[in-house]
Amino acid sequence: MISFTRWTTVEEVVEIPLAFPEFTYSLTPIEKLPSVLDNKEYFTDVLGAVTKISDALPLRPRSQQVHTMKRTVTVCDESGASLDVTLWGERATSFPAEQLHKDGQHSPQIVIFVGTLVRGYAGTISLSGGSSCKWYINPDVPEAKKLIASMKSVHQPVAHAPQVKYSEPRTSVAEHRKVSDIKYLHPFKNKKVEWLVTVKIMKIDKSWWYESCKKCFRTTRPHGNTYKCSNPTCSTISAPSPRYKLVIIAGDETGDTEFVMFGRIAQRLIKKTVDALIANNPPGFIPDEITRLLEKVFTFNVCFTENTISSGNVSFQVNTIVAEIDDGNPIPLTPVGSQSSSAVLSHHAGTSVECTPEKDSDFTLPSP
Template sequence: MLDVMLWSERSTSFPAEDIHKDGQASPRIVIFVGTLVKSFGGMSLSGGSSCKWYINPKVPEAKRLMASAKAVHEPITWVDSAGSSQQKKPAEEKKVSEILNLNPFECQKNEFLVTVTVKKIDGSWWYSACKKCMKTAKRHGDSYKCTNSKCGAIGVPSQRFKLSILARDKTGDTDFIVFGRQAQRLVKKITDTLVADNPAGFIPDELTTLLERTNTWSDSFTYSTTDSDNITFQVNAVVGEVNDGGAVIPATPGASQTSSIMFSGGAGTSLQNTNQSVML
């Protein structure tokens, strides 16, 4: 049995409710095409924008499978999203290769302690943030408006850190996002000061000095990972910097800053609703 994970628009287009309803009385045969084989703690199929499906297709293979499935049919069960129901667990020490091999749907709320070396920092290192919900705010006449449809606040935004970092250990590399105060703990300056002191599009020295530094972070999957099939981790806490002797020097607190559906294989069938850069 294989898990099949549908991402982004494909997950919202799939008629999960209809299949669940019709699957109470008889089996539902679904053929997925345009999928990729993934390994999230085990082999699975991943369906992105090119994925299509055919429900109870009239082809010989599907007819034979239907005939055999009817004899052992069990109603399809609906399983609540693992990400919304899962209890938060204490952070576990992991290697990069280990967190990349985890299933983001099942581990979305888990936190991991990783010790990684910064290799690249994206040139877009801050954004205009809505003061109400911290989402991106964009020009709206003479003011700014929050792009979050559930907020829509209009007003003067704050300037907030958003560092996009490629970091690695001996087992591999991956992308991390560091927001707000956690980024400030790394940079040791507030966003407003750096924005005022540096021209647009310039990467300040305070950021470039982070390159080749090794840090221990507590991180988790970003919510966009389960929407886009692009695995990224958010740094929730900067634990400290690793010195030449291998010891972790605890990070000092920064100053206050104003600025998918998954089909699970197993004994039964279930549905889960789940610019410029610098580098060395």
């Protein structure tokens, strides 16, 4: 990838040098992807043999009023490790699925996806390909030749994959509710139902982050001189990754209740990374960047946390920050970034919370 700075100059080269590469990529092996999870600084390039291709289907992300197209391409490496690459928007529709499916009946189809972002959900890593994503199909490069050679003897025809459950187009749109309208609802009967609430932040819990497992985001605990994930199906042993878990009490004129915000959702509100706040504040202290949220009014898209059912303590997970309200007037939130989209998934400290993927537009709140 190329990064443009204020010192970058662009010069047109009319005669293309002979040595100019036809393919540009810097491959990350599938098993190394967890180490670049959620890295937004750099794009990731991956090589694989196509095993499955889904249709491109419209999906309405939580934060959008329009549909976007989504297609999943599954690839594998020599060891058989499988990886889903989700293509969005124009990338989903322009992917040559039919041709690849046809050619893939007889011979391995090797693709290098470049310009993708690595995402994790419930312990599974996937790649997300938006407008920055590009692909090379059966490129004439050594890595692809090596993979073709090793796949030839074990080649299975490329399959047509049905779209998975959570990517079906959403049929309902979150409606505005008062806090008293939702906090007494049956959490099991209203599992995964989303509402919009406009609430003022009244209290912030003093524990605002936790040590998360790098792979599945659940709580990881000290284990000898390292950490072990508390999720029995994951049990990853590795250094922990601090992650926001902001627990607040907020309410409107009808009542108040508990809301929980994780990871990037909390970061959108706080506008600082969790690492920066941990580094600059003594343990047990709630940083000013967080306490300044007190008395502020926001519109959130929320649903019951899974913990509500298991613990009996009513709590809502914030899926999206829809707006900040100033003196009764909404301050518009500016979407930053474009098609480079993916599933934004929220995870709970103890249990993973399944939520519908949304388009990954990052929303930044204007500075006060």
